[in-house]
Amino acid sequence: MNINASYTFNASPQAVWDLLVDIDAVAACLPGLESLEPAGDNRYRAVLTMGIAAVTGRYEGTVELQDLDPPNAYRLAVEGRGKPGFVNGGAAIALRDTGGATEVTVEGTVQVGGTIARVGQRLLGSVSKMMMDRFFACLQKRVG
Amino acid sequence: MSTRIFGSGIRRREDPRLITGSATYTDDLTLPRMVHAAMLRSPHAHARITAIDTSKAAAAPGVIAVYTHADTEGGLQPAPCAWLLPDSDLKIASYHCLAKDVVRFAGDIVAVVVAESRYQAEDALELIDVGYEPLPAVTDPEAAAAEGAPKLHDEIDGNQAFHWKVAGGDVDAAFAGADVVVKDRIVQQRLIPNAMEPRAALASFVGATGELTVWNTTQNPHIVRFLTSLVLGLSEDKIRVIAPEVGGGFGSKIAAYPADFLTMFCSRKLNRPVKWTETRSENYQSTTHGRDHVQHVELAAKNDGTVLGLRCTVHAGMGAYLSTAAPGIPTILHGLMLSGVYTLPAVHEDVYGVYTNGVPVEAYRGAGRPEATFMLERMMDVLAARLDMDPADVRRKNMIPKFDDGHEVVTTLKYDSGDYPGALDKVLSHADYAGLRAKQKAGPANGTYTGLGLATYVEICGLGPSQVAGAIGFQGGLWESAIVRFHPSGKVHVFIGASPHGQGEETTFAQIVGSELGVDPQDVKVFHGDTDNTPMGWGTYGSRTTAVGGAALALTARKIRDKAKVIAAHLLEAAVEDMDYEDGKFFVKGAPDQSKTIGDIALMANVAWNMPEGVEAGLEASTFYDPPNFTFPFGAHLAVVEVDAETGAVALKRYVALDDCGPQINPVIVEGQVHGGVVQGVGQALWEEAVYDEGGQLVTGSMLDYALPRADLLPDIEVLSTVTPSPHHPLGVKGIGEAGTIASTAAVYNAVMDALRPLGVTSVRMPLTPERVWQAIQDARQAKG
Numbered sequence: 061m062n063i064n065a066s067y068t069f070n071a072s073p074q075a076v077w078d079l080l081v082d083i084d085a086v087a088a089c090l091p092g093l094e095s096l097e098p099a100g101d102n103r104y105r106a107v108l109t110m111g112i113a114a115v116t117g118r119y120e121g122t123v124e125l126q127d128l129d130p131p132n133a134y135r136l137a138v139e140g141r142g143k144p145g146f147v148n149g150g151a152a153i154a155l156r157d158t159g160g161a162t163e164v165t166v167e168g169t170v171q172v173g174g175t176i177a178r179v180g181q182r183l184l185g186s187v188s189k190m191m192m193d194r195f196f197a198c199l200q201k202r203v204g
Numbered sequence: 205m206s207t208r209i210f211g212s213g214i215r216r217r218e219d220p221r222l223i224t225g226s227a228t229y230t231d232d233l234t235l236p237r238m239v240h241a242a243m244l245r246s247p248h249a250h251a252r253i254t255a256i257d258t259s260k261a262a263a264a265p266g267v268i269a270v271y272t273h274a275d276t277e278g279g280l281q282p283a284p285c286a287w288l289l290p291d292s293d294l295k296i297a298s299y300h301c302l303a304k305d306v307v308r309f310a311g312d313i314v315a316v317v318v319a320e321s322r323y324q325a326e327d328a329l330e331l332i333d334v335g336y337e338p339l340p341a342v343t344d345p346e347a348a349a350a351e352g353a354p355k356l357h358d359e360i361d362g363n364q365a366f367h368w369k370v371a372g373g374d375v376d377a378a379f380a381g382a383d384v385v386v387k388d389r390i391v392q393q394r395l396i397p398n399a400m401e402p403r404a405a406l407a408s409f410v411g412a413t414g415e416l417t418v419w420n421t422t423q424n425p426h427i428v429r430f431l432t433s434l435v436l437g438l439s440e441d442k443i444r445v446i447a448p449e450v451g452g453g454f455g456s457k458i459a460a461y462p463a464d465f466l467t468m469f470c471s472r473k474l475n476r477p478v479k480w481t482e483t484r485s486e487n488y489q490s491t492t493h494g495r496d497h498v499q500h501v502e503l504a505a506k507n508d509g510t511v512l513g514l515r516c517t518v519h520a521g522m523g524a525y526l527s528t529a530a531p532g533i534p535t536i537l538h539g540l541m542l543s544g545v546y547t548l549p550a551v552h553e554d555v556y557g558v559y560t561n562g563v564p565v566e567a568y569r570g571a572g573r574p575e576a577t578f579m580l581e582r583m584m585d586v587l588a589a590r591l592d593m594d595p596a597d598v599r600r601k602n603m604i605p606k607f608d609d610g611h612e613v614v615t616t617l618k619y620d621s622g623d624y625p626g627a628l629d630k631v632l633s634h635a636d637y638a639g640l641r642a643k644q645k646a647g648p649a650n651g652t653y654t655g656l657g658l659a660t661y662v663e664i665c666g667l668g669p670s671q672v673a674g675a676i677g678f679q680g681g682l683w684e685s686a687i688v689r690f691h692p693s694g695k696v697h698v699f700i701g702a703s704p705h706g707q708g709e710e711t712t713f714a715q716i717v718g719s720e721l722g723v724d725p726q727d728v729k730v731f732h733g734d735t736d737n738t739p740m741g742w743g744t745y746g747s748r749t750t751a752v753g754g755a756a757l758a759l760t761a762r763k764i765r766d767k768a769k770v771i772a773a774h775l776l777e778a779a780v781e782d783m784d785y786e787d788g789k790f791f792v793k794g795a796p797d798q799s800k801t802i803g804d805i806a807l808m809a810n811v812a813w814n815m816p817e818g819v820e821a822g823l824e825a826s827t828f829y830d831p832p833n834f835t836f837p838f839g840a841h842l843a844v845v846e847v848d849a850e851t852g853a854v855a856l857k858r859y860v861a862l863d864d865c866g867p868q869i870n871p872v873i874v875e876g877q878v879h880g881g882v883v884q885g886v887g888q889a890l891w892e893e894a895v896y897d898e899g900g901q902l903v904t905g906s907m908l909d910y911a912l913p914r915a916d917l918l919p920d921i922e923v924l925s926t927v928t929p930s931p932h933h934p935l936g937v938k939g940i941g942e943a944g945t946i947a948s949t950a951a952v953y954n955a956v957m958d959a960l961r962p963l964g965v966t967s968v969r970m971p972l973t974p975e976r977v978w979q980a981i982q983d984a985r986q987a988k989g
Contacts, residue, residue, distance in 0.1 A: 113908075143330040145247040171899055173310060174247030178485060178905020181897070 063151075063188050066165040067196040071203045073155045076162045077131030079199055080153070089198035091191050094118075102128065108140060112180035112187045117144035131155055136168075145174020166192065210719035210935075213872035216708045217725075227449040230404040230419045235477040238406070239268055241467050242325035243480070244315040244332050245489065246307035249343070249561040249900020250354060253305055253314065254335035261317055261331040266324030269474060270332065271466075272315045273302040280469050281435045283462050285526040286427070288677040289535055292366035297357040297559065299525035301435075301462035301469070307336070308356050308524035309561050310901055311489035316466045318478055341561040341900030345521035346498045348560045356524060356559040365522050365557035366531055370539035372614035373550030378513025382504035386586045391969050392497035392575050394521065394894040395887075396488055396910055397568050401451025403491055404481035405464040407471035416472065417444045420464055423457045424743025425703055427680065429735045431460040431528070436468055447733035450705030454884070455567030456491050457705065458745050459528040463490065488905050493894055494568020496521035496560075497534060497575050503583040509591055509598045513550035514542055516579060522557045523564035529678075529745075530566050531557060536676050537572030537664065537746075543613035544580040545624035545660045545838060546602040551614050561900040567745055569884055570945040573663045581659040581950035589961060594641070595658050595954070596632055600625060603660075609931045619662060619836040620930045620938075623864070627840040627926055628660055631862045634924055635842050648962070651850050654857075655959025657843040659950035665939030666751030666835035666930075683830035684753040685739040688717060688760045690823035692810035694803030696721075696728040701741015702753035703733045707941055708873045709749055715869050716754055716935070720761035721768075721802050722788015739826065747837070747939030750869065756829035758934045763825035768805040774816035775800055775808065835930045835938035839863040841882075841947040843955040849963060852978025854890055854956055856917070861948070862924040865940040866933070874940050875923045881944020882921055887913040889952035891971050911971070964988055 069076045079085050083104065087096040094107040102125040109118050121140030128134045138149040151168030170188055172181070180187070221227045258270040282298040298304075303312045315332050319325035340354040347353055348363045356363055379385060406419040416438055422428050425445040433440040450457065463480060471478040482491065498519045504512040520534035539553045584602075588595040604611055606623040613619060632638075637656070644654045667673075670681040687699040698713055709732075714725035732738055741753065765785060772790030773780040776798060784793045791799035805823065808814060812821035844858035861878050868874045891911035895904045904910040929936025949970075956972050957965070964984035968976050 141247075173249075173899065173901050175485065175905070177247075177310070177897070177899075177901035177903060178489065179908065181901070181903040181905075182909060 063168045069162045073131040117142045145176045231481040238477040240322040241480040246312045249341035250339040251336040257333040261328040264328040266320040269318045273304045286679040287532040289531040292368040294366045343896035345519040345558040363559040368535040368555045375513045375550040375552040378550040379504045383507040390499040392495040394496040395494045397454040397456035399452035402482045402487045405467040406479040407468040408477040409472040411475040423453045444736045454569040492566035509601045518555045521560045523562045527564040527566040533572045540615045541576040570942045577661045578950040631840045653959040655955040657951045657955025659947040660840045661947040662838040665747035667746035684756045685828045686756040687826040690806035694806045698730045702749040712869045747941040751939040760827040772800040837865045837938040841951040843951040845955040847959040852974035860922045863943040864926045866936045866938040877940045878944040882948045885945040885948025888949045
């Protein structure tokens with residue numbers, strides 16, 4: 061499943077970049093995040109609680125920032141699994157200066173398996189989008 | 205034979221306990237020291253298992269044991285495939301009860317946890333750490349057979365489980381000499397059977413005796429016993445399989461499943477009773493599915509509508525492993541039925557059984573015959589449209605004329621009896637077909653298009669002669685047996701090998717005994733579904749329980765009548781050849797006033813105070829009935845639909861079902877079977893589909909997304925019948941359990957296509973959801989320009 065979105069920040073690309081790779085800020089803004097611990101270069105172990113449709117579950121996995129090209133672009137790779145199944149996702153994130161503001165575009169794919177796939181697939185797109193919206197809205201607030 | 209009892213629509217004796225919650229299903233049972241099993245199922249459709257760590261789960265509260273494949277080595281053989289299709293290059297992949305190294309469908313079992321409570325077992329599943337290396341998956345049968353497709357089993361090339369052929373007549377000449385050839389590509393989508401009761405097993409192994417008792421949701425307990433002895437390496441006499449109340453199966457309770465064997469294995473290991481009951485979600489991802497064909501069909505005909513030949517290629521998705529009876533479904537029960545009710549001079553079909561990363565596919569109500577009927581009946585309509593003939597006329601032109609005692613068709617089957625034109629004509633006149641067509645010609649009203657759809661069919665039931673079973677690779681017999689025992693009071697116990705699970709045979713079997721021996725059906729108790737307390741039987745599927753088991757029972761009752769007559773003659777001091785029998789009374793010919801009832805005889809036979817010389821005490825008999833041929837029920841169905849061209853919504857307005865199952869023992873039960881069957885067939889045409897995404901995830905994983913038929917979407921079903929007895933059957937009966945399903949998918953599909961014909965739509969993939977119908981209408985409009 062593909063998920064695409066874009067968000068505008070009233071800040072320079074560098075300021076937005078700094079925020080996006082600031083692991084404390086990311087941890088504070090990720091909905092349902094229980095813990096985020098470093099596990100190598102640009103790699104973190106994450107524990108996340110998430111509900112899709114009637115399926116709420118706890119997922120353990122990794123988040124990795126790849127192909128860093130500050131302050132223009134990077135890739136985000138997420139892998140998680142828990143009782144409701146597994147979630148694998150990847151996103152290409154690009155920052156673009158729009159003159160005084162920065163537009164962040166996200167082109168992502170999500171793959172799920174297990175109970176979430178059987179029961180939650182219909183809602184997966186909208187739930188993923190909602191979580192992303194919340195995440196970026198939280199970061200936007202931090203930029204002020 | 206008393207017409208009072210045979211043919212009477214008495215109420216089902218099963219129903220009071222079923223509708224008051226008094227019935228005992230497998231999951232209702234609790235044994236002392238019983239513990240609970242839960243299965244860890246793969247979330248991946250295809251992956252290599254890189255590691256399994258069960259230590260945390262093993263240490264969890266209440267957990268007694270956790271087993272993975274390594275623990276079962278030597279103690280558990282793979283779940284067997286028991287239909288070894290001959291001449292088909294059959295390749296059976298090992299279906300390990302616990303996945304070994306590789307998982308091949310989302311739902312394949314990786315580990316089993318046994319705990320004191322079910323909650324503890326389920327919770328512990330989460331603590332098992334399995335490393336998976338995902339592999340590419342394929343779920344479409346055609347794609348799985350294509351070059352470069354992900355390979356499921358290392359040792360099996362092209363994912364090909366088998367290649368089976370049926371050929372008769374000169375099909376090349378038929379096509380060469382044809383005026384018209386019509387073609388279609390038909391997808392018989394994958395369906396989920398949805399028995400009301402999910403599957404369950406309760407296994408109790410007693411180490412001190414070495415005996416295993418298993419309560420199991422099965423359609424065929426004796427087959428489960430046999431396969432259990434192979435899989436667990438236990439002697440058959442040490443195994444007792446009981447099918448208590450079983451809440452429907454539709455084919456999904458034929459297979460002997462890994463989860464059942466695992467439950468038994470755990471009980472044996474732990475020397476404690478172990479119960480496992482699947483959730484509905486687990487049912488969807490592991491209990492066998494049905495259909496899943498991609499069919500390429502060509503029909504050759506003359507300009508006057510005479511059919512010359514049928515040529516087809518079918519890719520049948522088998523799922524990741526071959527289920528117990530799976531290879532016979534898209535082949536024997538499908539390909540041999542391709543002549544339908546027609547005189548078909550030539551046929552050639554290639555069927556490729558293909559491994560895919562899906563749940564194994566098995567029999568589903570109709571099992572092969574709906575897929576054959578649909579192909580043929582769809583092509584009849586396509587031909588009619590091409591020739592601008594009425595679909596009823598094309599059918600009538602090609603129908604086999606009425607016959608009473610045998611008709612051999614091009615696929616080598618010998619139909620027993622039939623009156624196909626009679627069935628069609630009765631449906632047409634009942635429905636006022638001519639009037640409906642005239643109304644349809646008036647054109648659509650408010651964007652609503654009316655369509656009429658016909659489907660005629662003949663099916664193969666009463667499976668079947670055991671000699672044929674052997675010839676077609678079925679690893680068992682197909683006879684049935686019955687014991688009838690009269691008690692001194694004249695009450696009767698019947699012990700039968702067949703295993704009804706919702707079809708009402710406790711009632712119809714009592715009616716058979718009642719009518720043969722003049723006893724009240726209320727006084728006949730039918731025992732079934734327990735391998736220790738019933739004679740051998742081969743199970744309930746293929747509409748065979750009344751057709752084969754009922755014959756065994758009727759013949760047994762007749763043996764009892766013969767013995768009773770000898771005793772009655774003795775008591776009346778008459779010669780046996782001077783005796784007469786009517787309605788449960790034995791009397792000297794011409795002197796019915798002086799008679800002995802079957803009850804009198806039962807008492808005398810049981811006390812044995814005054815028996816004829818050389819006659820044993822007791823009034824009991826048994827029969828093993830091996831049918832000389834299959835039975836061939838048939839019928840004609842008509843659907844009337846309305847399609848809203850703006851929304852694509854299809855409304856089923858009328859449904860007329862004529863089914864000829866021979867003489868009806870209980871017409872109310874027959875009607876009920878037809879209703880249920882029709883609804884499941886309509887479900888395939890309009891609503892139901894098991895959908896996998898490109899990664900092999902079942903996205904219709906619950907009833908939220910898998911659209912089962914609802915009562916409010918269906919019209920009253922108009923049930924008609926004709927009665928054409930089977931010439932070779934002791935009661936003339938043929939079988940009705942699957943009839944409704946076999947014609948209804950084609951009838952409804954044809955009706956929708958008939959409605960869409962003015963809009964230029966000729967083919968839509970099932971199910972015919974509003975979205976698909978709407979899209980097809982848009983595409984046809986665009987193509988027209």
